[in-house]
Amino acid sequence: MSAWDLLRHAWFILIGVLLAGYSILDGFDLGVAALFPFLAKTDEEKSALIGAVGPVWDGNEVWLLAGGGALFAAFPMAYATVFSGFYLALMLVLFSLILRAVSLEFRAHDTDRKGLWEAAFVGGSALPALLFGVALGNVVVGVPLDAKGDFTGTFFTLLRPLPLVFGILGLCAFLLHGAAYAALKTEGALRQRAQKAALRLVPVFAAAFALSFVMVRLYLPAALKSLPAWIFAGLVVLSLVLVATSLRKGRDGRAFVFSSAVFLALWGLVASIQYPNLVRATGPAASLTITNASSSALTLKAMLIIAAIGMPLVIGYTIYAFRVFKGKAGAGGPGY
Amino acid sequence: MNAVFLARLQFGLTAGFHFLFPPTTLGLSLLVVIVEALYLKTRDEAYKRLSIYLVRILGTVFVMGVATGIALEFAFGNNWAAYARTVGDIFGAPLAAEAVFSFFLESVFLGILVFGRNRVSERTYALSAFLVFLGSHLSGLWIIIANSWMQTPAGFRFEGGRAVLESFWGAAFNPSTVIRFSHTILGGWMTGALAAMAVAAWLILKGRSRDEAPAARLMKPALIVFAAAAVLQLGSGHAHSMQVWRTQPEKMAAYEALWRTMDGAPFTVFGIPDEKNEQTLLAVRVPKMLSLLTQLKPNARVAGLDGFPKEERPPVLVPFAGYHLMILFGLIFIGMGLAGLRLVRRKKLLTSRRFLKLLIVAVPLPYLANEAGWVAAEVGRQPWAVFRLLRTSAAVSGAVPAGNILFSIIVFTAIYALIAVAGLTVILRTVRSGPGHPLVQGPEGDRT
Numbered sequence: 001m002s003a004w005d006l007l008r009h010a011w012f013i014l015i016g017v018l019l020a021g022y023s024i025l026d027g028f029d030l031g032v033a034a035l036f037p038f039l040a041k042t043d044e045e046k047s048a049l050i051g052a053v054g055p056v057w058d059g060n061e062v063w064l065l066a067g068g069g070a071l072f073a074a075f076p077m078a079y080a081t082v083f084s085g086f087y088l089a090l091m092l093v094l095f096s097l098i099l100r101a102v103s104l105e106f107r108a109h110d111t112d113r114k115g116l117w118e119a120a121f122v123g124g125s126a127l128p129a130l131l132f133g134v135a136l137g138n139v140v141v142g143v144p145l146d147a148k149g150d151f152t153g154t155f156f157t158l159l160r161p162l163p164l165v166f167g168i169l170g171l172c173a174f175l176l177h178g179a180a181y182a183a184l185k186t187e188g189a190l191r192q193r194a195q196k197a198a199l200r201l202v203p204v205f206a207a208a209f210a211l212s213f214v215m216v217r218l219y220l221p222a223a224l225k226s227l228p229a230w231i232f233a234g235l236v237v238l239s240l241v242l243v244a245t246s247l248r249k250g251r252d253g254r255a256f257v258f259s260s261a262v263f264l265a266l267w268g269l270v271a272s273i274q275y276p277n278l279v280r281a282t283g284p285a286a287s288l289t290i291t292n293a294s295s296s297a298l299t300l301k302a303m304l305i306i307a308a309i310g311m312p313l314v315i316g317y318t319i320y321a322f323r324v325f326k327g328k329a330g331a332g333g334p335g336y
Numbered sequence: 337m338n339a340v341f342l343a344r345l346q347f348g349l350t351a352g353f354h355f356l357f358p359p360t361t362l363g364l365s366l367l368v369v370i371v372e373a374l375y376l377k378t379r380d381e382a383y384k385r386l387s388i389y390l391v392r393i394l395g396t397v398f399v400m401g402v403a404t405g406i407a408l409e410f411a412f413g414n415n416w417a418a419y420a421r422t423v424g425d426i427f428g429a430p431l432a433a434e435a436v437f438s439f440f441l442e443s444v445f446l447g448i449l450v451f452g453r454n455r456v457s458e459r460t461y462a463l464s465a466f467l468v469f470l471g472s473h474l475s476g477l478w479i480i481i482a483n484s485w486m487q488t489p490a491g492f493r494f495e496g497g498r499a500v501l502e503s504f505w506g507a508a509f510n511p512s513t514v515i516r517f518s519h520t521i522l523g524g525w526m527t528g529a530l531a532a533m534a535v536a537a538w539l540i541l542k543g544r545s546r547d548e549a550p551a552a553r554l555m556k557p558a559l560i561v562f563a564a565a566a567v568l569q570l571g572s573g574h575a576h577s578m579q580v581w582r583t584q585p586e587k588m589a590a591y592e593a594l595w596r597t598m599d600g601a602p603f604t605v606f607g608i609p610d611e612k613n614e615q616t617l618l619a620v621r622v623p624k625m626l627s628l629l630t631q632l633k634p635n636a637r638v639a640g641l642d643g644f645p646k647e648e649r650p651p652v653l654v655p656f657a658g659y660h661l662m663i664l665f666g667l668i669f670i671g672m673g674l675a676g677l678r679l680v681r682r683k684k685l686l687t688s689r690r691f692l693k694l695l696i697v698a699v700p701l702p703y704l705a706n707e708a709g710w711v712a713a714e715v716g717r718q719p720w721a722v723f724r725l726l727r728t729s730a731a732v733s734g735a736v737p738a739g740n741i742l743f744s745i746i747v748f749t750a751i752y753a754l755i756a757v758a759g760l761t762v763i764l765r766t767v768r769s770g771p772g773h774p775l776v777q778g779p780e781g782d783r784t
Contacts, residue, residue, distance in 0.1 A: 055451035058402060059444040062435055065409050069432030072412065076424020083413025083420075084733035090414065091744045094407045095751060101403035102755055105396055109762040117758075150417070150735040295425045295501075302504040303429055310436035321444045324455050 007300035008290040011074035012275065014307060018070055020267040022063035024177070024260045025318075029053040029060055031178015033100070033125030034171075035197060036118075039182055045190045051329035052185035054104055059318060061097070073303050077149055077293035078278040085143060085151025086135055089158055093128045093135075100124030126171075133170025137163030140273060141219050142280035142287070149288060162215040169212050172205040173266065177259040180243065184252040185329045195247055198255065202244045205262075209236065216273070223273040232269035239265055342741040343415040343732045348714075349745065350407050352707060353752050357401030359706050362476060362521060363528015363561070364394045365469040368449075370557045372462040382549035387465075388453070389550065389771035390532070393763060394468075395450040400759045402443070404752065409435075415741065419721055419731035423499045426492055426507050427482055434478035442471030476524070477517055484513040486722050487713070488583045499725065511583050515576045516713075522569045523709065526669055527702035529562035533676075534699045535767050537692035546772030552686055559680065563673030569666055574629065580716075581630040584723060585639040587716040590650040591659040592626055593619075594640040601626040601638035606660070609652045614641070650718045658712030665705035672698065 001009075032039075032053050040046040072079040083090055099120040107117035141162040144152045179198035183191050213233075216223050223229055239261035246254035274280075279288040286292065294300065368390050375383035409431065412420045420427070445467040453461060491506025492499045501507060532554055539551035581588040588594075593609040593616045594601055603625030607616035624634040631638075641649050672694070679685040686692075717723055721731040769775045 055447040058399070059440060059447060061402075061406075062439040062443050065406070065439055066432065066435035068409050068413075069428065069435045071428075072420065072424060073428030073432040076420050076428055079413045079424065079428070080417035080420035080733075081735075083410050084415070084417035084735045087414060087733075087736050087740050088743075090410065091740075091747070094410065095747055097406050098403045098751060098755075101406065102399055102758070105399045106758045106762060109396070109765060110758040112761075113758060148734060149421070150733075152735070295428070298504070299425050299429055299501045302501070303432060306429070306433050306436055310433070310440075314436065314440040317444055318440070321447060324448060324452050 004294075004297040004300070005291075007297055007304065008074075008294045010304060011070070011294070011300055012271070012278075012290045014304075015067060015070050015074065016267050016271050018063060018067035020264055022060075022067055023173070023263040023267070025060035025063055026057065027129075027174050027177045027263060028181035028256075029057040029178070030125040030129045031174040031176070032182050033121050033178070034129055034175060035178050035182065035194075036122050039179075039190060039193050039197065041189075045186075048186050048190060048329050049182060050104060050107075052182065055325045056321065057104070058101075059321065061101070064097075070303070070307075074295055074300060075278055075288075075290070075293040076295060078288045081145065081149045081151060081279055081288060082135070082139060085145075085153070086138065086158060088155045089131055089135060093131050096124040096127045096131075098124075100128075129174040130167045130171045132167075134158060134163045134167035136170070136270065137166030139277075139279045140166070140270060142282040144283050145279070145281040145285040145288075147285055149285070149293075162212075162219045165208065165211050165215045169205070169208040169266075172201060172208045173259075173262060176201040176205050176243065177256075177263065180247070180252065180256040180259040183247075184256050187328050191252075195250070195252070198259075199244065199247050202240060202247075206237075206240060209240075220273065226272050228272035229269055232265050232272055235265035236262055236269060339736065339738040339741060340729050340732050342738055342745065343736075344728065346415060346741055346745050346748065347411055348711075349752075350404065350411065350748055352710070353756075354401065354404040354408060355706060355710060356703055357397055357404065358472065358476065359520075359524035359527040359702070360397045360531060361394065361401055361472045361528070362524030363526065363530075364390060364397065364532065365465070365472050365528075366525060366561060367528060367532050367554070367558055368394060368465045369462075369469045370561075371554070372465045374553070374557070376458065376462055380553070382553050385771045385777065386550035386554055389766070389776050390554075391449050391453075391465075392766050392776050393535075395446065396759060396762050396766065398442070398446055400755060403755065407748070415733055415736065416721070416731050417733035417735065419726065422497065422726050422731070423722055426485060426489075426499055426501050429501075429504070430478045430482040430485075430508065434475055434482075438471045438475035438478060440471075442468050442475065445471065473521065476521055480517045480520055481508050481510075481513050484516050485510050486720075487516075487717055488512040489722050489725055494725070499722075512576075512579055515572065515579050519569070519572045519576045519709075522565045522572055523702065523706050525561055525565040526569065527706060529558045529565065530669075530695065530702050531699055532558040533562060534696045537695040538767065539770055540686055541689065541692055541696075542770070544770060544772070547770040550771040555685060556680065559673070559676045559685065562669070563677050566666070566669040566673040570670060573663070573666060578630055581638070584717070586641065586644045586648070587650055587655065588630065589639060589641045589643070590652045590655045590716050591712065592638075593652050593656045594626065594638060595642060597637065597640040597643045599627070599637045600624040600635045601640075603629060604656075604660075607656075609656050611652050648719065648724075650716050655712045655716035658708040658710075658715070662705050662709040662712065665701050665708070668698075668701065669705075 032049060036049060040049050103117045103121035103124060107114055107121060110117060138158050143157065146152050176198055179194050179201055182194035183198060186194060239258045242258040243255050243262065246258055276289045277287045278290060278293050281287040368387060371383055371387045371390060375387060445464040448456060448464040449468060485507055488511040490510035491501065491503040493502050536551040536554040536558065539547040592604055593607060595614040602621035602623045604616060605620045605622060607619035609616050626638055627636040628634050675691065676685060679688050679691055719727055721728040766776060
């Protein structure tokens, strides 16, 4: 293996790490927001839920920007194909994320339109939580590409069975994770409601995971031969079981750790199925792989240095910020 | 309407709207750092109330910048896939570095500024303010690196239809990065400082006793930042113009509507470029001034538009107008800054009602100057996406039908209009409440 190949593999893994980091961190705020109308009944409960995500959602969302930037820098061909090919679907994600980004600030201070901004908070989180999985499902199951690597399908090409099921699976994962976080960060009736919601979501997630397995068997049978995929699938199931047992014992912190582990295992599973492809092509054109879609060795090396300097700092002060805001979120603090 | 036009329109609209917020953040975050430092030094409670007030405003501006910036991170893949494929080896890295080195920093510590005042020590709080300041300036650096590479590409070789990185530092610190960074940052400081001065002026004119002390303490540092930045900008603007003349002579020719190459070229103070007939109507010119400004020699030769093939010339009217408006505003800012300093010497800064009213009226000008300068720089780069390397018309996505772009432009416009209205409402509400209001200070009133 050449140095260039090593760098490509490093970036395949690092982008997976960034996306997993995004799922775990922004995942809980997307989940909390999507469950918001079901969990919070009173104004105080609403304040408590918003207080739980208010100080941290912005930093969490940067993981997506970092993942997108890293994909652009490391595998520009894949970045170009996916973002131009899935145009309308990704525009919906962008519109949602833009509205969600301002929703909490404006809900608190643009009082004439409070209802609108609350809807933006909920809808702007639920829609991306669904569409991320649909997009991922498409690059996994394969899309029609031409010789230049341009997507030749339409919006409806994206809505095939496997991607839709992946979308539902992703949504369930975000909801489960959000419910676990809500339980961890709140008290009283709200906490009990969040625990109950999380417990109910466990079998729903399991069903979606089983259905995804059927889809993979139908549309991507070769994936069943991958040993790492089986190992990660086992880890998904194990983590899910541990989420359920922790919830039953009222160990919210553990449940949250294991729902994070569900995401890690899911990303491991996707990476095992996908490697070495980034975007699988259906039809005669070549798939975009970590080899033919990558940047030069020098760019990958420069990026690796940037990540090696930057990411430890990011992780350090992110942990610091979470410690500053640790404990149950109550109403009445400054800000929102 | 073709896809190239629509893709440009979408980028122009989304980036132009976004570019209202980061410059404000640059200037305001600097003032928050100054105010926090003054508080730690003097322990004067008015500074603390002022800091809480400014952080509230900064929080709203920042979140609007974040929201409107999201689309830009992905725009190069959405609408400019051919661009991403051709120059992604160089252009992606600064965007990724911006996220790693600056977005995380500013977002995480802004969370502490807005929500954590009661949870961290006063020193840590001041340090968080500094880290938000640092993060927003590093963000400016990386995005200017990326944009400057489009203006004056360097540190690469062209191979098999793609730009391949040869030197990371050569690409990052290409011939225009440093000067464009200083020029943009100074513009941001003026924007934030003038906004802060206007807020202070409004509070003083309003005359509520609870606002008096914080408003007075805001005015002076904001004026010093504003005046210093305005004067320094004269130098940085001049150096930037010399660099444009040196590295992108056709762009300078468009800025000045210099149709023909000549020795001892004049500076056109005013005029209406008529691109069809290659002449400038109603032109008011200062003889030999352009030669003097670009090369410090009155009779030096300056390349005109006729020195370049027709299909490689930039449009003239828009870059000319943007460049001249920016210079005009820049001169106004110097005048305002010096007038303010004179009032300080005569101890009339807080009492001259005419000057206070002028500050409020002038708030839009730095925004117009920023946008005008940006439009001049980017339209003046045309017909190239990457100067003399990749045409804009060859940079768009092949897979995206024009109708999809149009649809997204319509939705973006609607969403951004809503955000603009709501954001302005929220900011004005905070400003009007004043630094002493419980709405701003929170129920407990201060740090506990």
